[in-house]
Amino acid sequence: MSRNKQEEDPRINGIKTKIRVVPDFPKKGIMFQDITTVLLDPKAFKDTIDLFVERYRDKNISVVAGIEARGFLFGPPIALAIGAKFVPLRKPKKLPGETIFEEYELEYGNDRLEMHVGAVEVGDRALVVDDLIATGGTLCAAIKLLERVGAEVVECACVIELPELKGRQRLKGKPLCMLVEYR
Amino acid sequence: MQSIVSSYHLCLAPPSPVLRQRLLCHRVPSIRLPSHRSTTSLGLFTCAAVSRESEMAAKEDGQDPRIPKIASSIRVIPDFPKPGIMFQDITTLLLDTEAFKDTIDIFVERYKGKGISVVAGVEARGFIFGPPIALAIGAKFVPMRKPKKLPGKVISEEYSLEYGTDKIEMHVGAVEPGERAIIIDDLIATGGTLAAAIRLLERVGVKIVECACVIELPELKGREKLGEAPLFILVTSDAA
Numbered sequence: 001m002s003r004n005k006q007e008e009d010p011r012i013n014g015i016k017t018k019i020r021v022v023p024d025f026p027k028k029g030i031m032f033q034d035i036t037t038v039l040l041d042p043k044a045f046k047d048t049i050d051l052f053v054e055r056y057r058d059k060n061i062s063v064v065a066g067i068e069a070r071g072f073l074f075g076p077p078i079a080l081a082i083g084a085k086f087v088p089l090r091k092p093k094k095l096p097g098e099t100i101f102e103e104y105e106l107e108y109g110n111d112r113l114e115m116h117v118g119a120v121e122v123g124d125r126a127l128v129v130d131d132l133i134a135t136g137g138t139l140c141a142a143i144k145l146l147e148r149v150g151a152e153v154v155e156c157a158c159v160i161e162l163p164e165l166k167g168r169q170r171l172k173g174k175p176l177c178m179l180v181e182y183r
Numbered sequence: 184m185q186s187i188v189s190s191y192h193l194c195l196a197p198p199s200p201v202l203r204q205r206l207l208c209h210r211v212p213s214i215r216l217p218s219h220r221s222t223t224s225l226g227l228f229t230c231a232a233v234s235r236e237s238e239m240a241a242k243e244d245g246q247d248p249r250i251p252k253i254a255s256s257i258r259v260i261p262d263f264p265k266p267g268i269m270f271q272d273i274t275t276l277l278l279d280t281e282a283f284k285d286t287i288d289i290f291v292e293r294y295k296g297k298g299i300s301v302v303a304g305v306e307a308r309g310f311i312f313g314p315p316i317a318l319a320i321g322a323k324f325v326p327m328r329k330p331k332k333l334p335g336k337v338i339s340e341e342y343s344l345e346y347g348t349d350k351i352e353m354h355v356g357a358v359e360p361g362e363r364a365i366i367i368d369d370l371i372a373t374g375g376t377l378a379a380a381i382r383l384l385e386r387v388g389v390k391i392v393e394c395a396c397v398i399e400l401p402e403l404k405g406r407e408k409l410g411e412a413p414l415f416i417l418v419t420s421d422a423a
Binding site: 045069087 | 260318334
């Protein structure tokens with residue numbers, strides 16, 4: 001089965017080596033994938049964006065939706081480069097004006113993702129961007145939000161995937177593009 | 184289609200910006216529109232009269248002709264997050280591909296080739312404008328975050344809110360002494376957050392070349408909290 005992974009472009013290794021793994025954050029047992037160190041390296045950051053832009057520029061994407069907050073770091077540069085609008089998907093009560101929300105599960109309890117009414121239109125072709133996919137819960141909520149307002153979600157794009165958490169299977173059949181796996 | 188609620192002045196840098204000078208402000212006539220409750224649908228609202236007048240005024244004054252469109256793409260939401268506050272919503276700017284690109288271009292044109300190695304952006308809306316600028320000028324991007332979001336070792340700086348205090352944090356080792364930085368946020372209000380960001384960076388020996396925001400609420404006098412750091416903005420808005 002095609003994994004939709006980037007063929008090993010030589011830029012990928014450079015990006016991978018810049019990701020910092022911080023053990024036991026936010027709690028014991030979690031190996032936190034810190035992308036801030038990628039942002040500190042202008043070449044690695046540029047390569048990350050370029051890889052996504054090259055993939056999506058000819059795909060008629062009209063919306064890039066980025067998940068707060070680290071999706072805001074990668075989504076806007078991609079949106080600007082491919083000429084798409086950027087739509088922030090936010091935690092509750094951050095967006096002013098009328099919003100719609102989608103609930104999703106956490107390890108304990110639920111959370112919500114919100115989007116502005118009217119930001120996305122019927123027929124918009126959308127990309128969903130986040131720094132990392134773990135369980136896929138947040139991305140799944142994002143896909144649902146976009147589909148509810150009549151957009152077509154073309155793909156989800158993440159810098160990092162944690163494949164053992166099987167998030168890829170929770171994307172309502174949508175493909176996932178990622179650059180780096182962490183096992 | 185809903186009209187824009189705000190009255191605003193256009194505040195621009197001189198055509199050939201010199202970073203060490205204070206921003207020169209060309210005031211265009213303030214345009215006051217009848218007040219409307221916030222719209223429920225975004226649409227691509229037009230503010231045709233305002234835009235046209237501003238655009239003409241902008242050209243006469245030698246101001247950057249991209250600014251009126253940027254200004255008119257910002258949506259004002261009354262009484263958010265609480266009664267009496269006219270919230271400046273930049274998400275509608277992000278939906279206008281030309282306005283968003285122009286916003287970034289204006290900042291990039293100003294900061295490219297000035298030896299700036301750090302763009303610091305304040306969570307969360309600073310994360311939207313900072314990285315595209317950093318990428319275009321070849322600088323690193325450093326996120327300044329609310330407490331407990333950044334993993335690993337951080338330094339923090341407290342600042343005052345209307346009631347109580349808050350903190351922003353930055354990674355230890357993200358920046359080095361002697362680096363030249365700009366700090367980005369979508370808006371400056373009281374200046375508390377930006378002042379805290381300045382202190383954080385200066386504590387580790389970084390030189391703040393300028394603070395840059397899309398919007399200023401000048402009545403809140405945030406500029407006065409920035410010490411020696413100049414402030415560059417694209418759009419000013421009256422608070423009420």
